Amino acid sequence: MTERADTEVVPARLPGLSSDQVAQRVERGEVNDVPVRSSRSTTEIVRANVLTRFNAIIGVLFLVILVVGPLQDGLFGFVIVANTAIGIFQELRSKHTLDSLAVIGEARPMVRRDGTATEIGTSEIVLDDLIELSPGDKVVVDGRLAEADGLEIDESLLTGEADPVLKRPGDEVMSGSFVVAGGGAFTATKVGREAYAAQLAEEASRFTLVDSELRNGISRILKWVTWMMVPTAVGLIISQFTVENHDWREAVRRTVGGIAPMVPEGLVLLTSVAFAIGVVRLGRRQCLVQELPAIEGLARVDVVCLDKTGTLTEGGMDVTGLRMLDGADEAFVGRVLAALGRSDPHPNASLQAIVASYPPALAEGWRGTGTLAFSSARKYSGAAFTEPGGGAARWLLGAPDVLLPEGHDALAEVDRLNDEGLRVLLVGRTERELDDPRAAAEIVPQALVVLEQRLRPDAGDTLRYFAEQGVHAKVISGDNAVSVGAVAAKLGMPGAQRPVDARRLPAGRDEMAEVLDEGAVFGRVTPQQKRDMVGALQSRGHNVAMTGDGVNDVLALKDADIGVSMGSGSEATRAVAQIVLLDNSFSTLPYVVAEGRRVIGNITRVATLFLTKTVFSVLLALLVVFWQIPYPFLPRHLTLLSTLTIGVPSFFLALAPNKERARPDFVGRVMRYSTPAGVVCAVASFVAYLVARHHYTGAGALDAETSAATLTLFLMEVWVLAIVARPYTWWRIGLVLAMVLGFVVVLGVPWLQRFFALRLVGDEVPWTAVGIAAAGGVVLEFCWAWVSRREARAQS
Structure with a gap:
């Protein structure tokens, strides 16, 4: 509250810096030039997408293949380059969107220069600028108060104390605090990186990837994969060099073929891309x-x-009428309301509606001698006046159920109006000082002000x-x-x-x-x-x-x-x-929820595909080590299958609409589905390989054996894809069929057969491979149904 004697001259507003003074400070570099970051820098984006643990593993394996050849066995390296490039592009795109939106949402304080208040960006503030404060404003730089009119500041974000602090001229204000009530102006004493706001602004608007169950879960899975890879890879290297001791190049190729698919290299990338695209989509909705x-x-x-x-409700309100109390004069109360509206330089929505209905001109001759700013904790405001006749009075305006004692007759009328969805304020006179805690207890009610809110x-x-x-x-x-x-x-x-x-x-x-x-x-x-x-x-x-x-x-x-x-x-x-x-727009929230469900549901789908491949690869490597036989596949075979059954489909599935409700325990659910699927795929392809090894002999037998195992593995992975793609829509069915058609094209085009070293020999073994895949598919369906039933029971 501020009190002034009747004879006291109200001090003129401070003019602030002159244009020349601002120019001098800009020249000296005394500017609040800390950029507000809404996203990672371009360098950080590139580094985060390129310098990953799994890119390093894949990169080393790719270099090994470049040494031993042929190049088609190193196709997985080019896939990683493409995936990383897509990730960088998508995050740069989202960075551009966020940077643009952050400018829209940036604080624009009112700064007084040459005696005129002007709205500027926070980066344009200079040292010693005079910055005005109103309710709800953020203190953007550190400073010292030059003017204060009932100013209460919430410093909870700095001190943890919830109670607002009453500030007077000369008091320090810290950036990161907020105005709760009243108004004033302060002189900037610390700008740029010296101000605490530089840290708060960055924290408040940073583009982060933390505290996410999805990302934390994926990180945990990748940690497990790393630990499984190391001993499995060592055993595979030893076994392949033992089996293929006559051809070290073939041993290296088979070893790389076993290690490379253990890496779920695209899973982190797709998660980042899905999040980033979600940000861009929501950005289009402001x-x-x-x-x-x-x-x-x-x-x-x-x-x-x-x-x-x-x-x-919308911010605006309209006064729909007055309900006079205790025989008060309506015209006089109207002048009181006009005076109250004129007394507050920072009116809230309710007072703005009163000002619109009772303009300041109605209170001509009324002179303010003190004000009490509205506080959400107190739930009323007030002002003291000298009336035209020379009389002095203090008036309060606020919530009737706070200002009136329990059982007051007017409260029944208030309840009735509230039942109609109307908002009601009480205006009344008090004999006590405005800042007296008992000012409201001795109020003389004059009228109820009825306001209607806009839905x-x-x-x-x-x-x-x-x-x-x-x-x-x-x-x-x-x-x-x-x-x-x-x-x-x-x-x-x-x-x-x-x-x-x-x-x-x-x-x-x-x-x-x-x-x-x-x-x-x-x-x-x-x-x-x-x-x-x-x-x-x-x-x-x-x-x-x-x-x-x-x-x-x-x-x-x-x-x-x-x-x-x-x-x-x-x-x-x-x-x-x-x-x-x-x-x-409150109606944007459903789109945010839907976008989140799309991300969660779809990443769960694609994570199942990626981890099925990882489980399959680890188990198959262990089987090969135990049986002491050549690894069934070359890197090119698994690159082809990964592209057709995981890489391309997962990109479409990750961006598809998905209204499935988000459920907890991401890691548990993904592993419950991918583990049995990976085991079935590994066993089926290994059995097909053993059958082919028993059937084929002589030159070219290894290519024929590998081709039969590749056919079985492809059919199994397509089956997993078909299950993950449920419930079916026309485009999901088309996606699965397109992947099958792609594999048929590879088998049917001679130069692609040679490029991928795929040659189905005879009828007996290929059809046996198909039969094994069909049996594996039945087992897959049984496992999937069993896990789904357990999930449903756990939910209920």
């Missing part, structure tokens, strides 16, 4: 994903906490989408519970008829969680309670998403599993949220 895992995270949430204002046209459809998807929506608002319930009921939200007043919520986490599980609409929630409610839901094992646009949502957004902010929201909410809806 959705800024500040952290990649947010796409996956929102698809996993089962509770969405919604702030009513700005989420279910978002897309909110109802979005709530229905979440209900259909089994995601529980919880409306958590600081407004009156009955009023919030009425708004939610208009949107058709289940449970809206039983709103809960948060002031009566139990303090214990377990007891609060029980009430939260049963209720759907909660009113009169304080900022700290929002945070506690998120924690209580998480304690019950829920994945919680929180949406909001106001400063009072910051703590809850920060603690939620996924924070979603509106683009028109405060800088505070945009800085801590993982997802920013730049067009303020």
Whole structure:
């Protein structure tokens, strides 16, 4: 609050720096020139895609093949180059999208220069600039307060303390804090890399690949694969040089053929590509994903906490009328409201609606002597005036159920209006000082101000989408519970008829969680309670998403599993949220959920394909070592099969639509499917190879044996692909048939036969190989059905 004596002259606003002073500081390099990174740099992207553990393994094997030849056995090396190039291209594309969107969502503070307030980018701020502050603004650089008018700053992101701090001229302000109430201006004392904002801005908008169950799971799988590869590869090398002691080049080729397919080289790449394309797709809908895992995270949430204002309703409101109390004069109250509107330089949405209906001209002759800025914790604001007749009065404007004592007659009218979904404020006179904690306790009520909120046209459809998807929506608002319930009921939200007043919520986490599980609409929630409610839901094992646009949502957004902010929201909410809806469209959330489900479901599919190959390769190598026979395949054979049954199909499957609900335990589910599939593929192809070895003798026998085993393995892997591609659509069926046609072309075209060293000899062994594959397919179907039944039972 600020108090001024009647005779005190209000100091003129500080003019700020002059244009010449700004130019001098720019010349000296005293500029806040720290770039806000929304993605990895180009160098980092290239390094991350090229310098990987498995690229190193494949690269060494490729160099070995270049030495021993022929080149077609090194085709797997070119596949890695192509995959890496695709990964770099896709991430650079997503980088461009994110960088463009980050500029849209960037903070643009008001800086006073030459006596005029101008909106500029944060990178244009210079040392000693005078920066204005309003409710919801982020302090973008460190500084010292020059002006303060009831200024309260939330420093929770710096200190962890939730209570706002009242600031006065001369006090220090730190970048990374946020204005909760009041206004003012501060002089920048630290800019650029010296300011703490340089670190916070980078953390808030970094393009990351962390805290993702998918990526963590894949990393764990790759670690296991590495440990399995080492002893298996050593045994395979020894066995091949023992068996092929007369031809070391053939031994090297067979060894490389056994080691190369153990590497699921494209799995990490496809995951990154799927995430990156998801970011680009959402970017086209004006959705800024500040952290990649947010796409996956929102698809996993089962509770969405919604702030009513700005989420279910639009920011604007309209005054629909006054309800006079205790015989107050309506014209006089109208002048009071006009004076209150004029007294606040930073009006919130409610006061803006009052200003629109009661313009400042109505309060001509009223002189302000003090103000009390609105606080979400206090739930009222105030101002002191000298009226035209010379009388002095102090007025409060705020929530009726906070300002009025329990049982007051006016509360019945408030409840009735709230039941209609209207918002109600009370205006009244108090004899106490504005900042007196008992100012509201001795109020003389004058009138109820009735406001109507504007519903978002897309909110109802979005709530229905979440209900259909089994995601529980919880409306958590600081407004009156009955009023919030009425708004939610208009949107058709289940449970809206039983709103809960948060002031009566139990303090214990377990007891609060029980009430939260049963209720759907909660009113009169304080900022700290929002945070506690998120924690209580998480304690019950829920994945919680929180949406909001106001400063009072910051703590809850920060603690939620996924924070979603509106683009028109405060800088505070945009800085801590993982997802920013730049067009303020609540209806974008279903697209984010759908994109996350597409990524999760499709990566699970392609991971099964990749790991089936890994399991098959490890087991087949062990069988070869145990039987002491030549490895059945050359690198070119497995490159061909991997391309037709994994590489090309997985790219299409990873980007396909997928509405399957996200489920936990990614690693367990993938391994439960890929392990039996890999075992069946290995056993079937090995049996076909043994049959061919027994049948063929003489020159060229090894090529014929390998061709028969390759035919069986291809049919088995296509069978796995056909299972993974379910449920079938026309394009999925076409994809599988196209891969079969590709293999038939290789077998039918003479020069391709020679290039890939594939030659089916006779009828007996090829048809036996087909029969073995058919038997293996039956076993595959049985294993798949058994695992699916176990998964279904575990879910239920």
